[in-house]
Amino acid sequence: MPIDKLTRRNFLKIMGASAAAGAFISPREALFLAQAQAATNISFGGWGGVAEDEGVKAAIAHFEAEQDKIKVEWQHTPDAGEYGTVLLTNIAAGTAPDTSFIVADQYETLRQNGALLDITDYIQADPLLGQADYFIQPQESNRSADANGRWHGIGSTWVAHHIYYNQALFDEAKITPPGFADDEIWEWDNFVEICKQLTKDANGRHPGDAGFDAENIQQWAVDWPMWWMPLAAAVHSNGGQFITDDGLSGLDSPEAMEALQRLSDLIYVHNVAPRSAALTNLGMNNTQMIDSNRLAMGVDGSWALSWMNPGLMQVPMGTGALPKMKQPATIMQAHFHCVLAGSKHPQEAWEWVRFLSTPFYQTQFLKIGLWLPSQTALATEEGLATWITEGVHPANYRQFVSDYIPKHGVAARLPAGYIEAQNDYLQPAFDALANGEAVEDVFPKAVKQANQVLEANR
Amino acid sequence: MIDAKTTTPAKTKASRFSLAQRRTIVGYIFITPFILGFIFWFLTPALVAANLTFQKWNLISAPRYIGFQNIERLFNDPILLQSLKSTLIYTFASVPVGLIFAFFLALLINTQIPGIAIFRTIYFLPSIVPAVAGALLWAWIFNTEFGLLNAAIRALGGAKIAWLQEPSWAMIAFIIMSTWGVGGAMIIFLAGLQGIPDVYYEAADLDGAGRWNKLVNVTIPLMSPVIFFNLIIGFINSFQVFVQALLMTNGGPQNSTLFLVLYIYRTAFQSTNMGYAAALSWLLFFFLMIFSFIVFKVLGNRVYYEAPGN
Numbered sequence: 001m002p003i004d005k006l007t008r009r010n011f012l013k014i015m016g017a018s019a020a021a022g023a024f025i026s027p028r029e030a031l032f033l034a035q036a037q038a039a040t041n042i043s044f045g046g047w048g049g050v051a052e053d054e055g056v057k058a059a060i061a062h063f064e065a066e067q068d069k070i071k072v073e074w075q076h077t078p079d080a081g082e083y084g085t086v087l088l089t090n091i092a093a094g095t096a097p098d099t100s101f102i103v104a105d106q107y108e109t110l111r112q113n114g115a116l117l118d119i120t121d122y123i124q125a126d127p128l129l130g131q132a133d134y135f136i137q138p139q140e141s142n143r144s145a146d147a148n149g150r151w152h153g154i155g156s157t158w159v160a161h162h163i164y165y166n167q168a169l170f171d172e173a174k175i176t177p178p179g180f181a182d183d184e185i186w187e188w189d190n191f192v193e194i195c196k197q198l199t200k201d202a203n204g205r206h207p208g209d210a211g212f213d214a215e216n217i218q219q220w221a222v223d224w225p226m227w228w229m230p231l232a233a234a235v236h237s238n239g240g241q242f243i244t245d246d247g248l249s250g251l252d253s254p255e256a257m258e259a260l261q262r263l264s265d266l267i268y269v270h271n272v273a274p275r276s277a278a279l280t281n282l283g284m285n286n287t288q289m290i291d292s293n294r295l296a297m298g299v300d301g302s303w304a305l306s307w308m309n310p311g312l313m314q315v316p317m318g319t320g321a322l323p324k325m326k327q328p329a330t331i332m333q334a335h336f337h338c339v340l341a342g343s344k345h346p347q348e349a350w351e352w353v354r355f356l357s358t359p360f361y362q363t364q365f366l367k368i369g370l371w372l373p374s375q376t377a378l379a380t381e382e383g384l385a386t387w388i389t390e391g392v393h394p395a396n397y398r399q400f401v402s403d404y405i406p407k408h409g410v411a412a413r414l415p416a417g418y419i420e421a422q423n424d425y426l427q428p429a430f431d432a433l434a435n436g437e438a439v440e441d442v443f444p445k446a447v448k449q450a451n452q453v454l455e456a457n458r
Numbered sequence: 459m460i461d462a463k464t465t466t467p468a469k470t471k472a473s474r475f476s477l478a479q480r481r482t483i484v485g486y487i488f489i490t491p492f493i494l495g496f497i498f499w500f501l502t503p504a505l506v507a508a509n510l511t512f513q514k515w516n517l518i519s520a521p522r523y524i525g526f527q528n529i530e531r532l533f534n535d536p537i538l539l540q541s542l543k544s545t546l547i548y549t550f551a552s553v554p555v556g557l558i559f560a561f562f563l564a565l566l567i568n569t570q571i572p573g574i575a576i577f578r579t580i581y582f583l584p585s586i587v588p589a590v591a592g593a594l595l596w597a598w599i600f601n602t603e604f605g606l607l608n609a610a611i612r613a614l615g616g617a618k619i620a621w622l623q624e625p626s627w628a629m630i631a632f633i634i635m636s637t638w639g640v641g642g643a644m645i646i647f648l649a650g651l652q653g654i655p656d657v658y659y660e661a662a663d664l665d666g667a668g669r670w671n672k673l674v675n676v677t678i679p680l681m682s683p684v685i686f687f688n689l690i691i692g693f694i695n696s697f698q699v700f701v702q703a704l705l706m707t708n709g710g711p712q713n714s715t716l717f718l719v720l721y722i723y724r725t726a727f728q729s730t731n732m733g734y735a736a737a738l739s740w741l742l743f744f745f746l747m748i749f750s751f752i753v754f755k756v757l758g759n760r761v762y763y764e765a766p767g768n
Binding site for chain 2: 419
């Protein structure tokens with residue numbers, strides 16, 4: 001009933017109703033209200049699709065249910081590519097969040113410029129995170145700690161490349177697919193031969209057969225994308241270094257150039273890989289190609305398991321290790337969780353970043369196939385049992401996580417200035433590689449120019 | 459004209475301004491939103507950018523004065539040279555192609571046939587499709603293995619083309635794609651065509667002119683102000699091409715589609731070199747200014763304006 005005029009009678013009615021409502025608030029609720037008012041609010045910036053957004057929201061709900069002193073405000077940007085720009089402009093404007101995701105290739109630049117809080121003392125004082133074997137080592141220290149052993153963030157997780165394969169095409173060709181055990185990892189030459197058997201033109205001929213029509217290939221053996229992670233995996237497998245110990249590009253070493261040339265040869269010499277793979281985000285991607293029996297193997301990041309998994313694909317799916325040149329290798333990286341140096345609540349911000357490095361947060365993304373654990377406890381038999389999910393993780397995935405990754409995974413640490421060096425010089429070299437230009441014509445010059453940028457950013 | 463005094467005597471008494479002054483004030487009030495917008499969103503950032511040209515600023519630490527280093531870098535930057543080359547090739551190819559295509563379409567839809575409104579809508583529609591959606595659509599059309607364009611080429615017996623992977627083809631792909639958005643220019647041409655009085659064509663008919671002669675001697679001269687306008691706007695827009703390159707190739711392959719604005723964006727927000735990005739922005743501004751000046755000088759007096767004195 002609307003009150004048109006505040007007569008004395010209406011005034012008394014309102015006051016009476018308010019007093020009655022007040023009487024229903026229990027002392028516990030009153031206490032809660034008081035505490036809520038006393039809670040410290042911190043902000044948390046990051047990106048992600050629906051799954052990541054929901055995961056962060058669930059983590060905030062869990063964190064706030066565990067304690068009542070800190071409230072977290074999630075500042076979400078859908079696109080990871082744009083988040084770096086959003087964060088930088090916020091830092092420039094003095095409105096940076098207290099805590100944030102930090103892209104791997106921006107971490108070193110921000111650390112060098114003092115934008116990230118040194119959290120080493122917090123970690124060392126922490127009874128859980130301070131344990132020497134809490135994180136998978138030495139990979140975690142290799143990416144998080146600087147030359148003086150100081151940490152300015154903690155890796156959110158790990159992701160790494162491996163092979164996704166269409167089991168049906170292997171069965172048809174009577175070939176045993178690769179696995180993650182040391183004796184199941186293919187030698188490079190063997191891999192190339194298998195690729196030839198798995199590639200077919202419209203008449204069912206294989207590369208090397210008389211009359212093979214390279215312009216009309218119906219089934220490709222492999223798609224090895226030409227961007228830094230899958231390229232770097234091959235380089236390390238051949239005994240090279242993507243980033244040298246001095247923090248420079250190592251792609252002009254003989255080992256690196258040999259590895260890169262071998263990847264280009266898959267397309268231009270052996271005719272077993274499609275050219276369109278050069279631009280990964282265009283048109284039909286590896287998932288659609290595998291699902292329509294046009295591709296036997298896709299080299300892709302572990303995150304792709306969240307859609308390229310046995311439960312979601314039409315064709316029977318499996319996973320295996322990348323073939324080895326001199327040694328098995330894959331590149332591991334992921335974004336960081338950091339406290340911004342400008343935060344007015346460093347202690348509370350640390351509490352939140354710490355929470356993100358406990359099992360609850362990581363497990364939600366492990367279950368859907370998006371992430372790999374960075375905490376040792378989640379890679380043990382007992383830990384694996386808490387997240388390995390039937391229909392998502394193939395049977396041999398436990399071995400990938402608990403054995404292959406700790407043994408053969410190489411943590412990438414991208415130096416300050418890497419984004420500029422890559423955009424201006426390395427990516428054009430990768431494009432040239434994808435276009436069939438000889439590695440030795442392209443990489444020595446590009447690496448020299450890229451290293452000038454990296455040296456200027458030291 | 460009715461004198462204000464006679465219509466509103468009471469108000470006039472209180473007013474301290476003459477009619478002319480009041481009109482001036484009202485005029486300024488009307489243009490104030492634009493002036494404010496211009497000052498805050500164009501002039502101030504441009505001046506800040508001019509100041510940043512002399513600073514080194516990575517957005518994280520405080521800016522530091524470095525003199526003319528950013529300007530010197532403009533003359534020793536191989537990526538800028540590549541970027542300028544790509545931008546100029548794109549501009550000089552896409553603008554004439556786009557103008558001719560838009561003019562041709564305008565001639566086609568300037569007829570009175572049943573359902574012409576539907577054709578006009580169809581040809582105009584792509585220019586209001588968001589650039590992002592258009593870019594994704596074209597990425598599919600240009601796909602090497604499964605794209606529509608290569609399917610057509612192969613059906614005609616040609617070999618497949620790696621449209622977006624090979625530097626020389628990527629530029630051609632972008633020029634082809636630019637014709638997709640000519641709807642805006644087409645509508646302006648159409649308005650121009652409909653503004654040509656029929657008497658000229660009737661006179662041409664009497665002189666025995668055919669279609670081609672009417673087009674060359676009546677339509678095009680009378681359309682010259684509109685063509686000139688679309689030319690200038692086309693040049694300015696194509697110098698600033700950005701979204702498609704960002705989404706479809708991210709400047710690649712081999713920096714062949716790294717247009718100037720994309721390079722500015724990258725330098726500012728990915729390489730975090732705001733000072734140099736500011737210098738690049740001013741370079742673009744000078745380019746556009748000099749370019750517009752040349753076009754006005756060279757072509758300006760060839761434009762026929764139907765006005766007293768002509």
